[in-house]
Amino acid sequence: MKRxxxxxxxxxxxxxxxxxxxLASCQEKPKDxxxxxxxxxxxKPIVVCTWNFxxxxxxxxxxxxxxxxxxxxxxxxxxxxxxxxxxxxVGVGGRPDRDGNVTLxxxxxxxxxxxxxxxxxQNIAHPISVARKVMEETPHVMLAGKGAEQFAYEQGFNKTNxxxxxxxxxxxxxxxxxxxxxxxxIENHDTIGMLAIDKNGDIAGGCTTSGMGYKYAGRVGDSPIxxxxxxxxxxxxxxxxTGVGEEVVRTVGSFLIVELMRQGKSPQEACEEGVKRIMxxxxxxxxxxxxxxxxxxxxxxxxxxxxxxxxxSQYTEEGQINHPAESFIKA
Ligand code: SD4
Numbered sequence: 001m002k003r004x005x006x007x008x009x010x011x012x013x014x015x016x017x018x019x020x021x022x023l024a025s026c027q028e029k030p031k032d033x034x035x036x037x038x039x040x041x042x043x044k045p046i047v048v049c050t051w052n053f054x055x056x057x058x059x060x061x062x063x064x065x066x067x068x069x070x071x072x073x074x075x076x077x078x079x080x081x082x083x084x085x086x087x088x089x090v091g092v093g094g095r096p097d098r099d100g101n102v103t104l105x106x107x108x109x110x111x112x113x114x115x116x117x118x119x120x121x122q123n124i125a126h127p128i129s130v131a132r133k134v135m136e137e138t139p140h141v142m143l144a145g146k147g148a149e150q151f152a153y154e155q156g157f158n159k160t161n162x163x164x165x166x167x168x169x170x171x172x173x174x175x176x177x178x179x180x181x182x183x184x185x186i187e188n189h190d191t192i193g194m195l196a197i198d199k200n201g202d203i204a205g206g207c208t209t210s211g212m213g214y215k216y217a218g219r220v221g222d223s224p225i226x227x228x229x230x231x232x233x234x235x236x237x238x239x240x241x242t243g244v245g246e247e248v249v250r251t252v253g254s255f256l257i258v259e260l261m262r263q264g265k266s267p268q269e270a271c272e273e274g275v276k277r278i279m280x281x282x283x284x285x286x287x288x289x290x291x292x293x294x295x296x297x298x299x300x301x302x303x304x305x306x307x308x309x310x311x312x313s314q315y316t317e318e319g320q321i322n323h324p325a326e327s328f329i330k331a
Contacts, residue, residue, distance in 0.1 A: 040298050040300075041298075042297075042299055043197075043298065043299025043316055044197045044198070044199060044201055044299050045061075045064035045065065045070075045073075045196065045197055045198050045316070045317075046064075046196065046295070046299045046301075046314065046315070046316045047060040047061055047064060047073055047074070047077060047195070047196040047197075047314070047315050048194070048195050048295055048301050048312050048313065048314045048315075049078070049192055049193060049293070049313050050192055050193045050194075050240060050242040050291060050293050050310075050312055051190055051192065051291075051310070051311060051313065052311055052313050052322045053192055054313050054320055054322070055080050055081075055084075056077045056078060056080040056081050056194065057194075057313045057314065057315040057320060058315060058320065059076055059077045059079075059080050060073040060074060060076060060077030060194060060196055060315065061073075063076050063077070064196060064198055067198075068198065069200070070196040070197060070198040070202050070204035071108070071110045071204040073196040073198065073204070074108065074128075074194045074195070074196050074204050074205055074206035075108065075128055075129060075132055075206055077194050077196070077206075078090075078106075078192045078194050078206045078207075078208050079126055079128060079129070081190075081192045081208070082125060082126050082127065082128060082208055083125065085164050085166075087190050088166070088170075088190065088210075089190035089191050089209055089210055089211075089213075090190060090191060090192055090208055090209055090210060091104065091125055091127070091208065091210065092125050092160060092162050092164065093162070093164040093167055094162060094167065094209075094210025095167050095170070095171065095210060095213030095214065096163055096168075096210075096213075096214070097214065097215050097216065097217050097218075097219065098175075098180070098215065098216060098217065100163070100168070100171055101122055101217065102162035102163050102167070102210055103120045103121065103122055103210070103211065103217075103218075104118070104120075104121050104122070104124065104127040104162070104208070104209070104210055104211075105117075105118065105119050105120065105121075105127065105208070105209050105210075105220055105223045105229075106128045106130070106131045106206070106207060106208035106209070106224055107131050107206070107223065107230050108128060108131045108204070108205070108206045108207075108230075109204065109205050109206075109226060109230060109231065109232040109238075110135070110204045111202035111204060111232070111234040113232070114135050114136075115135055115141055115226045116131040116132055116134035116135025116136070116138075116140075116142075117131050117141060117142040117224040117225070117226065118130045118131050118134060118142070118143055118144070118148040118152075119142060119143070119144040119145070119148065119220045120144055120148075120219075120220055121143075121144070121148040121149050121152070122145075122149055122162070123149055123159045123160060123162065124148075124149060124152045124157050124159075124160065125158075125160040125162065126157070127208055128206050128208045129157070130143075130148065130151065130152045130157060131206075131208075131224070133152075133155045134148075137155065138151075141226065142224070144220075145218075171214070174213075174214055178214075180215075190242075191207065191208070191209035191223055191229075191242040191243075192207070192208055193205070193206070193207040193223070193230055193240025193241060193242060193293060194206050194240070195237075195238040195239070195240060195293065195294075195295045197295065197299055201297070203233075203234050203238050203295070203297070204232060204238075205230045205238045205240055206230070207223045207224070207229045207230040207240050209221065209224075209229075211223070211245065212244070212245070220245075221244075221245025221246065221248075221249070222241055222246075222248035223241075223245060225249060227252045227254060227255035228241070228245070228248050228249045228252055228254060228255070229241050229253075229254060230254050231254035231257070231258045232258070233258050233262070234297075235262075236258055236261050236262045236296065236297060237261050237267065237294060237295050237296035237297055238294065239253070239254040239255075239257035239258050239261075239267075239270070239274075239292060239293065240292075240293050240294075241253050241254055241291065241292050241293075242290070242291045242293075242310070243288065243289045243291050243305070243306070243310075244288040244289065247278050247281075247282070247288060247290055248278070248290060250278070250281060251274070251277045251278055251281065253274050253278070253292060254292075256270075256274055257270040257271060257273075257274045257292060257294050258294070260274070266296070266300060266302060267294035267295055267300055267301050267302030268301075268302030268303075268304065269302070270294055270302065271293070271294050271304035271325075272302075272304045272328075274292045274304070275290060275292060275304050275305065275306060275328050276328065278306070279306065279328055286306070286307075286329060288306065289306050289307050289309065289310065290305060291304075291305040291306075291310030291312075291325060292304055293312045301323070303323060303325035304325055304326055304327070305325050305326075305327045305328070306327060306328050306329060307328075307329050308324075308331045309327075310324075310325045310327070311323055311324045311325055312325065
């Protein structure tokens with residue numbers, strides 16, 4: 001049974017249980033944001049992604065500009081980085097865990113809040129597409145490890161060696177000291193989180209990563225966790241994260257940002273508040289980077305990070321632009 005039908009069937013029995021006020025409050029519109037202001041120019045289509053992945057936004061833009069939907073745009077956009085062996089934080093060429101295995105995490109979410117994810121999956125080059133299959137072809141949201149890999153083969157994905165010579169060489173070098181530390185700068189954080197609005201005004205998002213280099217075997221970060229590394233609500237907007245996933249999970253960062261937008265904050269204000277919450281919990285600890293990116297239903301965008309260096313790529317009718325994000329800690 002296809003996922004959507006399965007969910008529809010299973011919700012029939014519970015439909016009458018929830019009272020109207022609860023449903024009404026779930027769909028409450030933002031009170032004072034520009035989302036209610038008819039004069040604001042709505043920007044669509046539009047695609048944004050973490051970091052300066054201009055090839056990825058260009059690919060997604062091509063899909064959107066031809067009238068394609070946001071879900072196809074984000075899938076095809078992030079696949080560019082998954083295939084790029086020079087990007088050592090996503091897909092093929094990603095840095096391995098401490099045992100030398102490359103394990104990938106990804107998730108995807110559509111305009112109807114359907115979502116799918118794969119966690120800690122090996123040997124498959126495009127985890128975002130497997131995540132989409134989980135969403136569309138199973139009654140589940142997340143598949144992990146061997147089960148995810150097996151499911152991918154059943155869906156026709158090929159087995160691929162993800163460990164490139166370069167990543168192997170660096171891992172062998174790392175093993176000499178085996179010191180695990182989060183490196184703050186941009187080179188260690190290249191996870192791609194992408195958010196798109198199509199010509200119909202519908203939003204979708206995707207996020208894909210090989211996670212932190214030299215992590216414990218089995219470690220999963222924020223990127224494949226719906227609400228942490230990515231969240232989309234077609235009524236409000238979407239958010240995604242990059243950086244040290246453990247910190248993003250602690251505050252369910254992307255969900256928080258979308259909810260802050262629902263309460264009236266702009267994408268920029270919401271991202272700033274998201275970072276501030278993390279910094280408050282860390283009581284002075286500063287040795288990590290987080291970057292948040294958000295978009296609202298009007299196509300307004302915002303980004304904010306802990307340390308300088310994070311930026312996001314954007315593509316609209318006006319072309320492509322890279323926005324350096326403001327940071328909590330100044331240079
Ligand atoms: C993780 N958030 O696994 C990811 C890592 C990341 O750029 O964003 N790297 O924690």
